[in-house]
Amino acid sequence: MTRKTSPNIEVITERPLFIGGKEQSTNLLVRIVPPTVDAVTKRPSLNLSLVLDRSGSMEGEKIVRAREAACYCIDQLMPSDRVSVVVFDDVVDVLLQSQPVENREATKERISHIQARNSTALHQGWVTGGIQVSKEMTDGAVNRVLLLTDGLANVGVTNVDTLVSQAGELAARGVSTSTIGVGSSFNEDLLIPMAEAGRGNAWHVEKPSDMERIFATELEGLIEQIAHTVSLGLTPADGVRVQDVLNDFEVTHTGRYKLPNLRAGSPLEVVISVKVPARPAGERYKVLDVRLAWNPQDAPSSDREILSHPVTIEYAGAEEVERTALDGRVTKAVQLLMAARARQEAIRQLDSGDILAARAILGGTAQLVAQACAPYMADDRVKEEVRMLGELEAELFNLGDPKMTRKKMSYQSYDLSRQSKPLKK
Amino acid sequence: MLLTVISVFCKLRPMDSNLESLREQKYVGAVQLSDEAARLLAHFVPKQERGSVTEVPDERMVRYYSSGGLISPPESKQGVSAVYGYLHLLQLLVIKRLQAEHLSIRKIRELVEGRTERGLEQLLGLEVGEAGSADNRNAATEYLESLLHQSPKTAPAHAARLALAEEPAPYSAGVAKRAWTRVEIEPGLELHIREDYCLTSDAKAKLRLGRRILTEIDNHGNPPRK
Numbered sequence: 001m002t003r004k005t006s007p008n009i010e011v012i013t014e015r016p017l018f019i020g021g022k023e024q025s026t027n028l029l030v031r032i033v034p035p036t037v038d039a040v041t042k043r044p045s046l047n048l049s050l051v052l053d054r055s056g057s058m059e060g061e062k063i064v065r066a067r068e069a070a071c072y073c074i075d076q077l078m079p080s081d082r083v084s085v086v087v088f089d090d091v092v093d094v095l096l097q098s099q100p101v102e103n104r105e106a107t108k109e110r111i112s113h114i115q116a117r118n119s120t121a122l123h124q125g126w127v128t129g130g131i132q133v134s135k136e137m138t139d140g141a142v143n144r145v146l147l148l149t150d151g152l153a154n155v156g157v158t159n160v161d162t163l164v165s166q167a168g169e170l171a172a173r174g175v176s177t178s179t180i181g182v183g184s185s186f187n188e189d190l191l192i193p194m195a196e197a198g199r200g201n202a203w204h205v206e207k208p209s210d211m212e213r214i215f216a217t218e219l220e221g222l223i224e225q226i227a228h229t230v231s232l233g234l235t236p237a238d239g240v241r242v243q244d245v246l247n248d249f250e251v252t253h254t255g256r257y258k259l260p261n262l263r264a265g266s267p268l269e270v271v272i273s274v275k276v277p278a279r280p281a282g283e284r285y286k287v288l289d290v291r292l293a294w295n296p297q298d299a300p301s302s303d304r305e306i307l308s309h310p311v312t313i314e315y316a317g318a319e320e321v322e323r324t325a326l327d328g329r330v331t332k333a334v335q336l337l338m339a340a341r342a343r344q345e346a347i348r349q350l351d352s353g354d355i356l357a358a359r360a361i362l363g364g365t366a367q368l369v370a371q372a373c374a375p376y377m378a379d380d381r382v383k384e385e386v387r388m389l390g391e392l393e394a395e396l397f398n399l400g401d402p403k404m405t406r407k408k409m410s411y412q413s414y415d416l417s418r419q420s421k422p423l424k425k
Numbered sequence: 426m427l428l429t430v431i432s433v434f435c436k437l438r439p440m441d442s443n444l445e446s447l448r449e450q451k452y453v454g455a456v457q458l459s460d461e462a463a464r465l466l467a468h469f470v471p472k473q474e475r476g477s478v479t480e481v482p483d484e485r486m487v488r489y490y491s492s493g494g495l496i497s498p499p500e501s502k503q504g505v506s507a508v509y510g511y512l513h514l515l516q517l518l519v520i521k522r523l524q525a526e527h528l529s530i531r532k533i534r535e536l537v538e539g540r541t542e543r544g545l546e547q548l549l550g551l552e553v554g555e556a557g558s559a560d561n562r563n564a565a566t567e568y569l570e571s572l573l574h575q576s577p578k579t580a581p582a583h584a585a586r587l588a589l590a591e592e593p594a595p596y597s598a599g600v601a602k603r604a605w606t607r608v609e610i611e612p613g614l615e616l617h618i619r620e621d622y623c624l625t626s627d628a629k630a631k632l633r634l635g636r637r638i639l640t641e642i643d644n645h646g647n648p649p650r651k
Contacts, residue, residue: 095526097550106536106548113527127572134565143565157572166572173565 007034007227007262009290009309014331015324020281020315025243028311029330030270030290034226037265043223044297046081047141048073049098049129052114053149053182055089059116062150062182065208069215071108073146076219077101082141084132085111088125089118090155098132122153123163126177133175139300142222143175144200146215150182153190160190167198176200176228176261178218182208184404192414196250199228199261201420204411206404213423221421226297227262229304232270233291239277240287246271246337247417248344260418262294268419269333279315286312328376335369339385340416343392343409350406355396362393388412444546447511454506455487462517469518469549470525482517495520495534515545522549614642 012029050070054063070085077083084098085107095114096107129145137143157163167177177198179191182205195202201221203214232249233256234242247270249257259268272288279285288311295304342365349358366389373382392412395405414420444465452458462482487509490496496516499507516537523533536548608616625631 094550099547099550103544103547109528109532109536110523110526115527124573127569130569131566131573134563134569137563137565169568170565173563173568175565 006296006305006307007032007292007294009033009292009307011290011309011311012327012329013313014326015321016314016327017316017321017324018276018279018313019318019321020283021278023275023278025273025275027246027330027334028272028274028288029327029333030232030272031329032232032259032262032268032270032292034262034264034266037224042298043078044225045138045141046077046083046219046222047098047133047136047138047143048077048082048222049084049086049132049145051086051088051125051129051145051147053089053120053122053125053151054087054114054116055120055149055151056116056118057151057185058182061208063114063116065205065211066148066182067111067114069148069211070111072212073215073219074101074104074107074111076216082136083107084129086125086129086132087114088121088128089116090121091118092121092124092128094128094132098136119154120149120151121155122147122149122151123157123166124155126163126167130170130175130177134170134173137174140298142225142228142297144222145175145177145198146180146200146218147177147191147194148180148182149191150186152185152187160187160193163190164193164197167194171197171199171229178203180205180211180214180218181407182211184401184407188407188410192410196258196414201260202411202414204407206408210423213425216424217421220424221263224263224265225261226264227294228297230259230262230292230294231256232259233257233289233293234272235289235291236274237285237287237289241275242272242288243275244273246273246334246341248341249417256291256293260420263421266419266421271330271333271337276313281315281317284312284314286310331372332376332379332382335372336381336385336416339365339369339389340413343413343416346392347406347409347413350396350402350409355399355402359393359396362389362396365389366393385416444511444515447514448542450511450514451500452509452514453503455484455491455509458509458513458517459483459487461514462521465514465518466521469522482521487513487517490517490520493530493534495530495537512542512545515542515549519545519548 010031010033012031014026018024018026050073052066052070058066074083079101081101082098083096083101084094085096087093087095095110101107126145126147129147133143133145152158153163157166170177177195178200179195179198180203181188181191188204192202201218203218205211205214231252233254234245236242245257247257249259249270252258257270259270262268274287276285276287290309290311292307292309293304342361346358346361349355349361366386369382369389370377370386373379373386376382377386392405392409395408396402447461450461452461459482466481487496491498491507496513499513500510501508519537520533523536528536537545540548606618606620608618610616625634
């Protein structure tokens with residue numbers, strides 16, 4: 001039985017036909033399409049912990065905006081939601097124990113007194129917030145810790161691998177983690193993997209004034225969430241080889257790809273590069289089984305649903321294939337994911353001190369995207385991508401703040417590969 | 426018979442901040458009420474802030490807040506003593522908790538005034554009306570608690586200095602605020618030094634001071650360290 005909230009799978013090939021009698025490499029666009037927002041009537045209840053950094057470096061506009069954003073968050077919640085507030089510097093305090101959102105004014109009043117102070121016990125703060133959420137876990141709720149920090153973990157557990165693997169362990173037990181990095185001094189190589197392993201979202205606050213929009217987008221995403229613990233399995237047929245998944249998703253121990261949570265109204269595009277065998281023209285051949293598995297948001301955590309989708313292609317004569325049109329959706333998806341990878345490469349160059357090489361990669365990628373996507377320049381995503389690449393290149397050229405540019409690249413790459421929800425205007 | 430002493434023998438486990446068993450409790454006189462609040466304070470006021478919470482609640486404080494309307498009038502009189510109940514205990518604990526969060530007396534009054542027992546319990550972060558949730562053991566909680574026990578709790582002593590603005594004592598309103606510096610000597614032990622404090626230069630007096638501090642720590646409920 002398919003639930004009302006079940007996603008659909010569409011697989012789109014570069015061209016509708018493949019050249020017969022020839023082995024060839026091709027990209028397949030797998031679109032995972034959740035139902036629209038209107039089709040999902042029930043909003044999941046939220047069980048959140050806001051874990052806020054009040055270390056000394058948060059002083060000034062950052063702490064002011066963080067307090068405002070947290071208060072905004074309280075305003076958006078419904079009385080049936082639960083919230084707790086944890087603040088940390090070198091020590092961790094539970095400012096507000098997990099409770100239903102009833103006394104909004106009292107809660108906001110208390111948040112408005114949070115002051116910036118000492119060093120950063122990020123781990124213990126996160127664990128404490130996690131406990132606030134885990135003690136109140138219910139089936140169907142989105143159980144999440146929102147960790148906001150501007151600094152480096154320097155008290156307690158500080159090892160990146162440990163923190164990331166613990167966020168993964170906690171997510172496997174039903175509590176997800178989103179991270180919000182503020183400014184240019186935190187460690188994006190911690191906060192992005194932590195959110196990925198934690199099955200939440202990673203956000204970067206470039207300007208403190210963005211903080212409220214980020215909270216708003218995160219909250220909206222939580223409300224739209226229809227599935228979590230989503231995985232994609234690919235079983236190639238004889239003679240078919242999966243060469244690459246351009247999104248660079250993490251792979252589970254069972255060889256499946258870990259996908260982000262599914263949100264109503266937001267399709268997820270995955271590009272798979274495959275090598276298909278030579279088959280005679282006129283033949284239809286099943287090349288792949290795509291298997292999507294997920295936990296529906298509104299069901300007990302033990303409920304897992306699976307959808308299988310066979311992918312069959314058709315071979316034809318070369319001339320006939322030439323006459324068919326390229327599907328622009330595949331081209332765009334491929335270009336955007338390659339541009340995400342280019343940023344990772346630019347980061348590697350930047351880390352090795354070669355700013356020129358990083359710039360060259362960004363410039364070259366901007367050209368490639370513009371060329372390949374020339375027919376689709378009216379597309380918002382393409383326009384935005386070309387603009388962002390130009391901006392990154394200019395920032396490296398002007399020798400602004402390379403740390404900030406590195407962060408932008410990390411987060412843009414992350415957003416492109418998993419198609420994060422765009423920030424609310 | 427003037428006094429019927431109502432005993433206050435309810436024991437709280439160290440991490441148990443459930444006040445359920447105190448709902449029917451009565452306190453004869455401000456001393457009993459403030460003693461009870463003092464005993465429970467540690468459960469509700471964040472550790473770091475305790476130094477700045479002004480003092481542990483005492484009799485004078487109860488009278489001061491009563492006269493200012495922050496604590497409701499007593500339930501009844503027993504002879505010359507006022508009889509207080511659960512509502513008063515909650516009011517006193519909430520005032521202390523909010524003071525620790527640096528809320529002004531005016532704000533605290535807004536939050537506390539007219540609030541029911543349930544509302545006050547919520548301000549204290551007590552679980553309200555959802556039976557069983559305290560027993561909601563699950564894999565996530567167990568995992569997180571195991572992490573807390575593993576994680577090194579030491580905060581570097583040099584990093585743990587900060588100035589805390591002292592709330593004016595309730596009975597000496599108008600006294601200028603003085604800054605306190607908090608120094609962590611070792612995990613679990615902090616020293617608070619007021620800005621105008623001067624250490625005596627006399628060697629014997631210093632020794633006496635050291636002994637007094639050690640005695641205080643020894644008497645602090647925990648078995649003395651070996």
